[in-house]
Amino acid sequence: MSFKYLIPHHYLKIFSRTISISKNDRPILKDINLIEVKPKVFNVELNRAKQMNTFTPEFWFELKSAIKYLSQYSGCRSIVLSGAGKSFTSGIDLKEALSQVSDLLNDPKIDVSRKSRTLMSIIGEIQDCYTIMEKCPKPIISSIHSYCIGAGVNMICSTDIRYVSKDAIFSIKEVDVGMAADIGVLNRIQKLVGNDSLTRELSLTGKDFNADEALRLGLISKVFDNKEDCFEGAVETAKLIADKSPIGVQGTKMVLNHARNHSIEESLEFVKIWNASQMLSEDLEIAAKRFFTKKQIPFNDFKSIDFLLSLSQLLIFNYNMPTSQSIKLIFKLFLNDNSDVEKLKTTLLECISKSSSNIQQLGDFTYIDDPFLDPKLHVLCRCTFNYLTSGDFFQYLYLINLIKANFSIGLEKFLNNHTSFRICDSFIRVRSFGWGTYSYPEIFYNHYNVDEGWSNKYTKQNTKFKELLNRSNLRNKPIHVNFYHDTQKLDVFFAIPPCNKDSQFKQSKNTICRLTLQYENINRISISDVSLSKELKNYYIVTFNFWLFNPIKIDVCQELSTSISGKEKNYWGWRQVRTFYDESNIIEIIHESLIFYLTLQLHKNELINIIERFCTLINKNLEFVYWRRVDLSITSLIKKPFDDKELKEKLIKNGSFALSYLIDSFLSKGLVIKVHLLISQEVRDTFMEHILSCYQENSKVTLLAFEVFLKKIEGMLFIKDAHKMFQLIYKNELKNQSLTDDLFREDNDRNIYYIRKIIITPTRILFRIPTPMIGNRVMRQYDPKGEKMIKVIFRTDNYRPTKEIINGLILTEIINKYLDNGIAVGGFIYNFLGASNSQIRDGGCYFFRGSKYDMITIRESLGSIKQEAIPKMMGRLGQCFTQSFLAKNAIVENDKYIKDSDYYTPIWKDSNEKRYCFSDGCGMISEEMAGKVISSFDEIFDQESTCYQFRFRGYKGVLVTYPILDKVNQLAVSNKITLQNIGKINNDNLWTNDFSVDCIFRYSQCKFRGLLKDCQLEIVKASKPQELNLNRPLINVLDQVSKLQSYECNKKICYRINELFENHILSIISIFLNEKNACETLLNMPLKYIINIKELNNFKLISFQKELFFKNILINYAVHHIENRLKKLKIKIPTNLGRSMFGVIDETGSLEYGQVFIQYSLNINSTSKKTKNSIDKKIHLGRVMVTKNPTVVSGDVRIFEAVDVKLLHHLVDVIVFPRDGPLPHTTEMAGSDLDGDEYSIIFDEELFFDYNMEPFDFDAGTSVNEVTKGIKDHKDFDDRMKEFMTTYLTSENIGVLALSHLIQSDFFGLHSEVCKRIAIKHNIAIDFQKTGEFPRPLTKEWDNNIPPEVPSVVAEFFDGNMSKKPSYRSSRLINQLYNRLNNLEIFLQSSDLLLQKEEYKRNPLIFIEGWEEYIDEALKYYIKYSTSIMNLMDMFGIYNEAELFSGYKIINSYNTINNISEKLGYQNVNYLIQEKLGLIIYKIKAEILETFHSLDHFYNIIPEMDDSNKVKVVLESPLLYYPKELKKFVVAAYNILSDSTKTDMFKIYSFPWIFWDVLKKIVSINSCDDSSIITSLPYDTFNDSFTKYIIKWYSSTIERDQKLMKLIMEDDEVKVCLEYIKCYKNLNILLTFLLSWSKQHNLTLKIKDGMLLVLFIQCLCGFFNEYSNLSGGFIDKLSELSDEEIRNGFDINLSSGGLGRHCLNIFFILSSFRFRMLDHVYGWDMGMKCGYMLFQEDCYLIQQAAEKTINNLVFYHTFDILPQIENKDKSLESYKSYHYIYVYLPKNMKYNELYIFDRIKQISGLEELKYRQERSYFYGCKETKLWIVTPVGTYDSYIKFKQLIKVDVPTNFVMTERLNFPYILGRKLYEKIINHSLIVI
Structure with missing residues (x-):
């Protein structure tokens, strides 16, 4: 398929015509006169006098040619621009221009998009005609007379100096012809003059202004009487310039141009480097001679201007990219015993110096002695971005090879604002690929290789491969790779023979294979074997070695079969397989090799782009390495230890299963271990012998050492000598044996x-x-x-x-x-x-x-x-x-319990009605027996509980404590009452026993007949105070049901959930802005039992926000809440407004249907031992809303009446349901019961429905197959269990059903038929183990007018696999919350908060003379301490130190093997972690103290004190005295943290803080000691820093206050503001700052300055305090002050936190959701007497600006979002690439995609919009095309982009026909983009 040319070139021919050149290379011009009026001075005269020098395309082109010629002509040093005839120029020749444009616009053969692109190209060509004047290195002086209109003003703004005759008339006329000036004047004039208002007036009115006005405006520099004088003056100035040094003149122009568009700092840096380059010029010597001899010695002409131009381009390129962001290189040399270190240093330095202009050494060599590998030499360097991207760097690698040593060069992340990348590098030739392992330090073992020759054999008779070639236009590439950088994956395609492994039936045809590697699966990238291609210029042959977390994914295009209407039909499709070739050992190689490599042949630009994308996207260093390649077949490896009969017997005889398991675990690490251990029998057996000998010496330490060994290997990726490595670890653990014993002591007695x-x-x-x-x-x-x-x-x-x-x-x-x-x-x-x-x-x-x-x-x-x-x-x-926990003391004797009947709904005899059980799973336990439960494990349960989830023999459910049992037992014993005929039903063997009942079990609790020998209760969980969080399904139900009930109800609930969401966010971000909040957060962590946070709470001396240990914990807390909670919309509900509780039954029968009893503990974090009677409790009365997870349908959330029942007062932290009624309340809520189900209890009336919805009937579903009951025998049971496991693991899981229901309910509504059907299937899946039923698969086709159950479109808040489907902007509450969170996530991800790479900054107050004496001793204990902490973290799968001390775990997106966590039971055994952590710290702290004195010398420890109390005293109590030598030790320990060579191995920063009391004593003394070398306190709080910034900003110019006072004096509506300013000193500074902030965020364009002043004062006085959670920090209203107080006044900067706190408070108030939703804000409120007001849209704009400001302050740690002391060019605002987004567009569109995406870019203001079409996507989108779009721009432009590309849809659909929803969304988006106006009103 061919496309017509994009731009009709015949409309651009005037810009591409050839200019004739004379013999002396001067262009022959028709309408331009080129005259040398003085030596080296040329006059460019516009010579269309008859047409008043109006511009035509030809005229523009000639002007461009003339300037270009003079720029390069060395005989020209300055230029005078003038016009012949009566006028300088009258602008554009409208007749000619309109004629050409009309021809273009009326051409029926060209579509609209091509017309638009043509016009854009024409405008761009005209802009270039003026831009070349600005870039011309020779100064240009304009000589202007008479009219200078439109395009003429554009032109003179591009020149350097402007002279005019007094008859000159100027006009920016474009607005009069219905257009915006588009060729430069609006962009340049603002930077040439200083009056923004006047330039806007002239541009928007098009009115004339004369020479005097132009002079006042600053547009011109001199006015002459007439045209002739003006021209002579211009020539005279040009001659004066031409006599100067051409280097000096042209350099000066370049520096001035640069300074106009950059900050002062960047300009100074630019001129520094520029002048450094000029110092080589002979002009310096000539200028000196001219000065001293007073002779006019001529300067030489440039023979070529190329050097200057290339240098200027290099400088401009580098300074568009700030030098601080240059790319860091880390050179590493791997040493061995024979290495000459000094010689290697010298050689490497010589290599670096050979490219000193491009590579700069940043520091000295660092010698790193790695105990497990060889020593290394590190040196940090920096190279220019241009050097790396030029390709010269790859040539430099050859030079490094001359060192003849093992080396690597690490490349850090590219520039943050690098945006000129490609999102896809396609059809790259792959010469070979394969799998292998790396052996330190230089050998790469290649295990399997596929090259082009092998694959090429199978390209013949390969239909699928030919199809691939045709689609990709490939030639002679049997293997190629596509890098999809946007979606972060790569695909390798190659031809293969038939492969029958994992195929449905035997394959007979050659086909293709696809290897897929997700970037998140890459652990590390090493580039080896870089060489220039001998075949193609600028092409390289490079090997990329990818270190993988998990094996690469393999898909093969196979011939498959399916059944359609009972007939088998064959077809071709992609199928996941484990290998692509039927050969033994390949599966093992592919999936156990740590490295997958690709050898590519690619262009230099492709190579650089791939490297940049990897560095940026996977956020890991990329390294260039020298490896020696060795082919090694895995068949040459010897047997594993347990496959060798003799060795197996030896290991089992002399070791243990624990040791054998660890050996198997060692070998399961893959080929990286097998290659090392199984390379020979000698190596294997020597290692095993050593392990066994260690085990015989000390079995416990050996096992621990082996576990540490395995963990180290996982983190290291490669090893050098396993034997030596294990020896070192074993010896180290042997030293720490006392700690080891405590860490790994037997815990079986504690379950x-x-x-x-x-x-x-x-x-x-x-x-x-x-x-x-x-x-x-x-x-x-x-x-x-x-x-x-x-x-x-x-x-x-x-x-x-x-x-x-x-x-x-x-x-x-x-x-x-x-x-x-x-x-x-x-x-x-x-x-x-x-x-x-x-x-x-x-x-x-x-x-x-x-x-x-x-x-x-x-x-x-x-x-x-x-x-x-x-x-x-x-x-x-x-x-x-x-x-479960075995309650050893809670022995239930056979005659001490009874089995009682349940409470059921009454039904008629022989009725077919379903009976419902009220007490299903709920029994009773006496207080005496409950006490035995508590005594069985004191450390687990910190107080008595009401309810216990249990297991006992064949019983399960809950047992509720009822004191009445104890009373009855006492009465029965005293009165000798016995029980008869109780305990069994339908059994003649009724029994009689003494009356003493410990437990009453229900028949519903008996699941099978257990063994009589099992007589102890097993406790799964106990009731306790638990906080409540909302979640997505519950929020969905609350939103949709309330909207169904009433508008008021929906508004109330949505408001409240938004407030709760906001409060949750504020609780996170406030810890980074307020030391008090940081302290309170730390106090709610287990950390407080190890380090006395309260005692350290003096932020002027010790800052929790600055000290790295505490800061990491706070960061961990914030990330946990954002990623693990808020991302899932787990929104905190205050503990007084909601709880999570066990459900139990009312045994007294006091509660009526619709009533519940709720009593809860007030203190949710109580840790002291208390009885139920001693804790503070509250009985809730009134309405309460209850639900149970999962909340799916509207009936799952119910309103009840909570009442007070005296007989139930003993029940705490449970919800009690009635035992009778038409239906159990538990059944009404998701069909739940009372066998341990936990219910969500909401007391907040703002979240209540108006009324209850009908309970949902879940009994309407059908299973996927008939359920077979019963078994033949236990052998049959064994087989059927395995069969069920297989079926279940391959079936639809509950998560998919729940997600589908949530998606479809958002689009179609909760009560739609499709959602009802999914809800039934969801319930079947939940109950599968009760019923044996599996739900039928979700439908993919329409059923009449009911849409498929598999979603075809999704709301934008869904991520994961669903995000690829067409998405829309939902109007529902979940989407509103998602957008708020998404904005926060963008800041979090683009900040450095997650990287935690900040250098350690020492507190200068932590100092004492002579601390260096103890550095070695402190390091010894630091290693010992860190090793024990790491062991503890490994034991519990804890990722870092912050997780360990805070108790908040963060799930990482990669290497998810560590995220397969066990549900460890009660509180996830956090108590056990904290106990072991406390024990480690106690042991080490005590050992260190005892080196100075006995422990009882430091603490009040008495002999009778047990171990747990000793630990508590040592950890939480301050020392009794502080010897100087101990202080030196602690300061030395503190200083170790700043030495990365010592801490990088462990990343442990808590060590010095275990001596929190010593550190506190040191800083307290130093802060008070006048003789101390410390002269100031070490920390500023955020508020202090903010205050200093505001005052510095205000002091930078005296005009700021004048503008404020002028505003107040001229506006009668804000006179009261003056009274506040007089009363409150420094208020003027704050108001001035806030007004400037408002202007910066464009608020003053729509809102009056006076109204903003009033608003800020209202906020300061706390008028809107109800909209925030601020406590204090407000000023008094004037009406609340006495006359004397008003006269004396107050200084608001003297209050706590100063101006910074007040400003921050205002931002918090204005960023609140409540403020955003206000309908009006009145200026006359609070007695301000102002007639202005704000509307809701104004409040929204203010709220958005305030929210953005706070997020910037929190996550970027800078004040860049605030008014700047120096005005920064907006063009330098940071750009970044954001996450890709899927965009669907219709296949058939009037305008093509190029036009659509260009409009998106223009509308949103993005810097770039990168996109590509995805051809393999979701099956239901046949009428649409899928595009993967990557936006690049500022944060604001990205937000606009996201708002633009998401279309709104109705909240409910009434389905009358089948609809193609993906197409509908694509069409709506297309129309939205086409119809969007580019004009901003």
């Missing part, structure tokens, strides 16, 4: 077991080191040592749920293989045993050591299970695998 976890993917078995987990019944009975039971999880190769494997054959084969045959672990076979319900949902299960028959025996021993559906039977059995 903690160290479980081994194996992850099975389609290609690998990954062994994880043992992690702590709450035990279960099977563990306790059959594996108390934790050696026989293993947790197995099935995942994809990138650790996603197995459902995402796009090939069921792979999944079925893998699951069946291991479920049927078991797994070999540590020399033993483990087989499938069972799983809990939650494990099955997570794709996991338990394997146990033994045969299949052993598994059957264990299951039989757990109890007798009723014959039911297999999933239900598995669920019953799964109770034994539920994590």
Whole structure:
């Protein structure tokens, strides 16, 4: 398909015609006279006198040619521009111009978009005619007379000096002909004159102005009497200039031009480098001779101007990119025992100096001694951006090779504002690719390689490959790669032979394979073997080595088969496979190799673009390396230890299973380990012998050392000597044995077991080191040592749920293989045993050591299970695998419990009505037995609980504490009452026993018959105070149901949720602006039990926002809340307005239908031991709203009446439901029950509905197949369980159903038929283990007028896989919240907050003379401390120190193997983590203190004190005395943190802070000591810094205050403001600053300055305080002050925080959601007597500006968003590339895509808009095209862009016909763009 040329060139021929050249190279011109009027001075005379020198295209072209010639002609040094005839110029020749434009516009053969592009090109050509004058290095002087109109004013603005005769008349006439001046005047005149108002007046009116006015305006520099005098004066000045040094003159012009468009700092830097280049000029010597001899010695002409032009271009390029952003290079030399370090240094420095103009050394060499690898030499350098992009850098690599040493050159991230990148590098030739491993320091083992020759063999008779070639226009490229930088992936395509692995049936034809690598899967990039191509100029042959987190994805185009209408039909399609070639060992190589490499042949520009994109996008350093390549087949490797019979026996005999497991885990790391260990039998056996000898010496330390060893390997990527590495770790851990014993002491007595976890993917078995987990019944009975039971999880190769494997054959084969045959672990076979319900949902299960028959025996021993559906039977059995705490003291004797009936809805006898159970899962427990539960594990439960979720034999559910049981028991015992005929139903063997009942179980709680020997309660969870968060489904229901009920209800709820959302955000950002908030946040973390935060709370001495340890914790807290909570709209509800609670039944029968009883603890964070009677409680009365997760339909949220029932006062932190009524309230809410379900309780009436909706009927669904019940025998049960596991792991999961419901409900409405159908399927999926039913798959086709259940379009707030579908801007509440959060995320992601790379800044107050004496001792303990902390983090899978101390974990997007977390049970065993952390710190702190004195010398420790109290005293109490030597040690420990060579290995910064009391003592003394070298306090708070900035800004010019006072004096409406200024000193400064801020954000264009003044004062007085959470900091209204107070006045800068705090308070108020939604703000409020007012749109503009300001202050840590002391050019506003967005457009459009995207760019104001078409996309969009669009620009332009490309849709559809929604959205977007006006009103 061919396209017509984009621009009709015949309309541009006038700009491309050839100018004739004379013999002396001078252009022959028709309408321009070129005359040398004086030596070196040329006159360019406009010579269309008859036409008054009007401009035509030809005239413009001649002018351009003349200036271009004189620019390069060395005989010209200055130019005079003049006009012949009566006028200088009368502007454009309108007749000629309109004629040509009319021809173009009326040409029917050209479409609108091409006409537009043609006009743009014409305008651009004309602009160039004037731009060349500005860029001309020779000064140009304009001699102007008479009329200078329109284009003439454009022209003279491009010259350097302007002289006029007094008859001159100027006019910017374009507005009179219906257009904006588009060729330069509006862009240049503003920078030439200083009166913005007057230039706007002249431009907008088109009126004339004369010479005197032009002189006053500053447009001209001199006025002459007539034309002749003017010309002579211009020539005289030009002659004076021509006599000067041409270097000096032309350099001066260039510097002046640069200074006009840049800041002073950048200009100074520019002139510094410019003059440095000029010092070589002979003109300096000539100028000196002229000065001293007084002789006019002539300066030489330039023989060529090229040098000057190229130098100027280089300087301009570099200074468009600030020098501070030059690219850093890290040179590394790898040393060995034979290395001559000094010689290597000298050689490397010589190499660097050879390119000193481009590469600059930034620091000295750093010697790094890595204990696990060889030492290294580092040196940091910087190279220019231009040097790197020129390609010369790659030539430089050859020079480095001369060092003859192992090296790497690390390349850091490119410039932040680099925008000239490409989003796609397509069809790059791949010479070869393959997989291998790296052996430190220089060997690369190549295991498998595919080259062009191999692939080329299969291009013949390959239909699919030919189709690929035809689509891509490829020639002779059997392998090519496409880099899609926007979507961050690359695809390699190549021809292959038929491959039958993982195929549906035998393949017979050659085909193609696609390898896909996601950039987020790249851990590191090394570039090797860079060389110039011998075939093509500017082409390189380069090898990219990608270090991977997970294996690369492989897809093959296969012949497949499907059934249509009962007939088999073959077709071709992409299919995920594990290999592309039927050869042994390839699967192992592909999926166990750490490195995938590509050897490419590509152009220099492509190479640079790929490197830049990788550096920028994956945010990791890229390195150039020297590697020696060695081919190594994995078949040459020897057997693994447990495959060698002799070695296996030796390991089992002399070791243990724990050790054997770790050895298997070591080898599961892949070929990087196998190549190292299995290279020879000697290497393998030596390593194993050493491990065994260590184990014999100290088994516990050996196991810990091995675990540390494995973790180190994961982080290092490569090793040098495993034997030596393990030796070092073992020796280090042996030194720390006391800590090791405490860290790894047996926790079984506390129900903690160290479980081994194996992850099975389609290609690998990954062994994880043992992690702590709450035990279960099977563990306790059959594996108390934790050696026989293993947790197995099935995942994809990138650790996603197995459902995402796009090939069921792979999944079925893998699951069946291991479920049927078991797994070999540590020399033993483990087989499938069972799983809990939650494990099955997570794709996991338990394997146990033994045969299949052993598994059957264990299951039989757990109890007798009723014959039911297999999933239900598995669920019953799964109770034994539920994590629980064994309450050892809570022994339930057989005669101490009874089984009681449940409460049911009454029905008629023989009725078919469904009976509903009110008490389903809820029983009772006596207080005495509850006390035994508490006594069983004091450290877990900090106070008595009302309700316990439990397991007991075959029972499950909750037990509620009822004191009445104890009273009845006491009465029965005292009165000798016995129970008869109680306890069993339908059984003749009724029994009699003494009356003493500990528990009452319900029949609904009995799931199977357990064993009598299991007599202890197992506690899963206990009731406690819990905070409540909203979530997306609940918000969706609240929004849609309230809108259905009433407008007022919806408005109330939306307002309230927005406020809660805002409060949550403010709680995050305030910690970075306010030290008090930072302190309060830290006090709510477990950190407070280790470091006494309260005692450190003096921000003038110690700043939590500045000290790196505390700052990292605050950052971690903020990121956790934004990424893990707010991103999912988990919005905090204040604890007095909402709680999460267990549901229980009212055993007293006091509650009526519709009533509930709720009593809750007031203190949600209570940690002290209290009884229920001693804690502060509150009974809630009145309406309450209740729901349960998942909230899906409108009936799931219900309003009840909370009442006070005295008989229920003992129940705390639970919600009590009535036991009778037409339907259980629990059933009404998502069909829930009381067996441990937790309910969301909302007390906030602002969130309440008007009334309850009808409960949803979930019983209407159908299952995917008939449910078979019962089994033949236990062997059959074993087979059917495995069959069910396979089916479940390949079925639609609940998450997909929930997401589909949320998407469709947003588009079609919650009550649409399609949403009802999905809701039913969702409920079936939830109950699958109760019913055995699976829901039918979501429909993809229309059912009459009911749309498909699989969404075809999504709201813009959905991300992940759904984001590729056509999206729209939803008007619902969720989307509003998403947009607010998205704006915050943009700031977070573009700031450096996440990088945490800030250098450590020492507090100068932490100082003492002689601290250096203890640096070695401090370093020794720092290493010991850091090692123990790292071990603890590894044990619990904690990512960094901040997560450990804060308790807030952040889920990383990559390497998700670490995110497969266990649900560790109660509070995620945080108590265990904190206990072990406290113990480590106690041990090390005590050991250090005891080197100075005994511990009881520092603390009041008595002999009777137990260990836990000792730990508490040492951690939380200050020392009794502070010896000087201890202070020196602590200061030395503090100073270690600033030495990156010591801390980089660990990244641990908490060490000195364990001596928080010593640090506090030191800073306190130093701050008060007059003789101290410290002369000032070390920290400014944010408010202090802000105040200083405001005052500095105000002091920079005296005019600021004058403008404010002039405004007040001239505007009668704001006279009261003057009274406030008189009363409050420095208020004028703040108001002036805020007015300037308003102008900067364009608020003053629509809002009167006076109204803004009034608004700011109203905010200062707290008039709008209800709209914020600010506490104090306001000034008094004048009406509240006495006359004396008004006379004396107040200084607002003396209040706490000064002007900065007041300004920040105003921003917080104005950024609030409540302010944004105000209908009006009146100026007369608060007695301001101002008649102005704000409307809602004004409030919105102010709120947006204030919100943007606060986000900038928080995340960028600069004041750049505020009024600047120096005016910055807006053109320098930072640009950045934002995340790509999918855009759908109709296939058939009147205007083409080029025009559409250009309009998008213009409308939004983006710097660039990069886009490409995606051809393989969502099946339902046949009438549309998908474009991937990457915006580049400022933050504001990006926001405009996002608003533009999203279309609005109605909130509800009434479906009367089938509609193509993707097409509808694409059409709406197209029309929106076409009809959008570019004119801003």
